[in-house]
Amino acid sequence: GAVVSQHPSWVICKSGTSVKIECRSLDFQATTMFWYRQFPKQSLMLMATSNEGSKATYEQGVEKDKFLINHASLTLSTLTVTSAHPEDSSFYICSARASEYNEQFFGPGTRLTVL
Amino acid sequence: GNSVTQMEGPVTLSEEAFLTINCTYTATGYPSLFWYVQYPGEGLQLLLKATKADDKGSNKGFEATYRKETTSFHLEKGSVQVSDSAVYFCALRPNQGGKLIFGQGTELSVKP
Numbered sequence: 599g600a601v602v603s604q605h606p607s608w609v610i611c612k613s614g615t616s617v618k619i620e621c622r623s624l625d626f627q628a629t630t631m632f633w634y635r636q637f638p639k640q641s642l643m644l645m646a647t648s649n650e651g652s653k654a655t656y657e658q659g660v661e662k663d664k665f666l667i668n669h670a671s672l673t674l675s676t677l678t679v680t681s682a683h684p685e686d687s688s689f690y691i692c693s694a695r696a697s698e699y700n701e702q703f704f705g706p707g708t709r710l711t712v713l
Numbered sequence: 714g715n716s717v718t719q720m721e722g723p724v725t726l727s728e729e730a731f732l733t734i735n736c737t738y739t740a741t742g743y744p745s746l747f748w749y750v751q752y753p754g755e756g757l758q759l760l761l762k763a764t765k766a767d768d769k770g771s772n773k774g775f776e777a778t779y780r781k782e783t784t785s786f787h788l789e790k791g792s793v794q795v796s797d798s799a800v801y802f803c804a805l806r807p808n809q810g811g812k813l814i815f816g817q818g819t820e821l822s823v824k825p
Contacts, residue, residue, distance in 0.1 A: 604756075632812075641802065641817045642757070691756050702813060704749075704757040 600626050602694050604705035611682055612713055619677045619708045621692035627672035628694035632702065633665070636689040648675055682712045715740045719803050719816035726793055726823050734788040734819045736777075736803035744805040746770075746779050746786040747813070751800045760788075760801070793823045 601624040611617050621631060630649050634642040646662075648654035648669035656662045664686075666678040675694075679686050689709050693702040720735040738746065745764045749757040761770030763779035763786065770777050775790045786803060803816040 602756075639818075639820070641815045644812060647812065693757075701747075701759060701762070703759075706756040707754075709754075 600694075600696070600703040602628075602692065602703045602705040604690075604692055604708050606708060607706060608709040608711075610711045610713065613683050614681055616678055616680045617682055617710060619679075619690055619692075619710075621675045621677070621694065621705050623673050623694040623696070623703070626694075626696045626703075628675070629672065629697050630695045631669055631675040632693045632695075633667060633675075633677050634691045634693070636691060636707075638689075642691060645677075679710065682710070684712045686710065687712045715744070715805060715807050715814050717803050717805055717814055717816035719801075719819050722800075722818070722820035724819060724821045726821070728795055728823055728825050729792045730823075732788070732790040732793045732797075732821070734801055734803075734821070736786045736788065736816060738784050738786065738803075738805050740784075740805055740807055742807065743781075744807050745809075746777070747804040747806070748775070748777055748786070748788050749802040749804060749815075751802065751818070753799070757802065793821070795823045795825055797821060798823045 603622045605620045633645045645660045646654040646656045654667040669675040691707045693704040695702045716739045747762045748760040750760045761772040763770040766781035768779045777788045800818045802818045804813045
C-alpha cells in the first residue's frame with residue numbers, strides 16, 4: 599500500500615529557532631501534498647496545499663512567511679516553522695496524493711513543542 | 714458551502730457493544746465520503762469510503778452507507794473491542810481532486 603512517512607516524529611525546540619519537518623511518500627510519487635495542523639482534541643486544519651515544483655497554496659489565515667513549504671520533488675515536501683514560538687506547538691500532519699490514487703495517504707504526524 | 718457534522722464525543726462503550734457514530738454533511742453535487750481513524754499519537758488512517766449514493770463502505774467490521782436522501786454517512790460496528798478506542802473523523806471530498814473537509818472528530822473509548 600501507499601506509505602507516507604514524517605520526520606521527526608517529535609521535536610522540542612527553543613523559542614525563536616526554526617524547525618524543519620519532512621514528509622516523504624515512500625512507494626509512490628506524490629503530485630500533491632497537504633499540510634495540516636491539529637490542536638489537542640480538535641479536528642485537522644488544512645494549512646496549505648503544495649504541488650511538486652510550484653509554490654504552495656496557503657489557506658486563509660496561515661502565514662506563508664511563518665510556515666515555509668517546499669515540495670521539491672515527487673517524494674518529498676518540507677514544512678519549516680520559522681522563528682517558532684510556544685503558540686506554534688502543535689501536531690503537524692502531512693498527507694500525499696498521487697494522480698493514480700483517488701485518495702490521500704496520511705503521515706504519522708510530528709509533535710512540535712516550543713519552549 | 715461544504716461541511717461535515719459529527720456527533721460529539723467522547724463516546725464510552727463496553728466491549729462487544731454496538732457502535733454508531735453519526736455523521737451528516739452539506740455539499741453541492743455528489744461528494745465522496747470517508748471515515749478516518751486516528752489512534753493515540755498517530756496520524757490518520759483511512760477506515761472506509763463510499764463514492765456514490767447507496768454505496769456501503771466496510772472494513773474491519775465497520776460499515777457506513779452513503780445516504781443521499783438524509784445526507785448522512787453514519788459509522789457502525791456490531792461489536793466493538795478495546796483496540797477500537799481512537800478518534801474517528803468523518804470527511805467529504807466535494808469532487809475528484811478536491812480538498813478533504815473533516816468533521817470535528819468523535820473520540821471513542823471502549824472499556825473491557
